[in-house]
């Protein structure tokens with residue numbers, strides 16, 4: 001493989017951007033493709049995080065692991081339409097907040113957010 005670029009690390013977007021995993025739906029791309037590609041990435045990262053053998057990256061696995069961690073996240077919105085996205089069944093854990101008091105515990109009691 002030959003990589004052609006005018007700038008290399010540490011001067012690319014990838015060098016400075018955070019790497020939070022979440023499928024972003026692009027209106028130009030069918031949702032099923034976005035989900036398929038996103039889950040492929042998720043499965044790769046999960047296997048890496050679990051220390052599974054991945055032939056393609058075995059030589060640089062230790063370096064990759066330095067920048068990888070599994071963490072939980074919370075998405076809060078007053079629009080409930082994004083709830084239960086197509087990928088929710090395919091990740092380790094997806095939970096919806098059902099009780100307003102759960103939001104209160106998280107400090108959203110005066111923000112107008114609804115569950």
Ligand SMILES: Cc1cc2nc3c(=O)[nH]c(=O)nc-3n(C[C@H](O)[C@H](O)[C@H](O)COP(=O)(O)OP(=O)(O)OC[C@H]3O[C@@H](n4cnc5c(N)ncnc54)[C@H](O)[C@@H]3O)c2cc1C
Pocket residue numbers: 004005006007008012013014015016017018019020021022
């Ligand atoms: C602040 C910020 C936060 C982000 N957070 C997240 C996040 O949490 N999760 C997430 O998934 N994504 C996030 N992103 C988006 C993500 O960082 C990018 O989608 C990703 O880094 C793009 O990778 P890339 O390899 O395609 O592009 P780049 O890392 O930008 O690399 C592009 C390469 O192409 C070269 N190049 C470009 N044009 C030419 C040309 N005309 N001729 C020769 N070479 C060229 C550049 O020099 C560079 O080497 C974030 C982005 C930003 C800016």
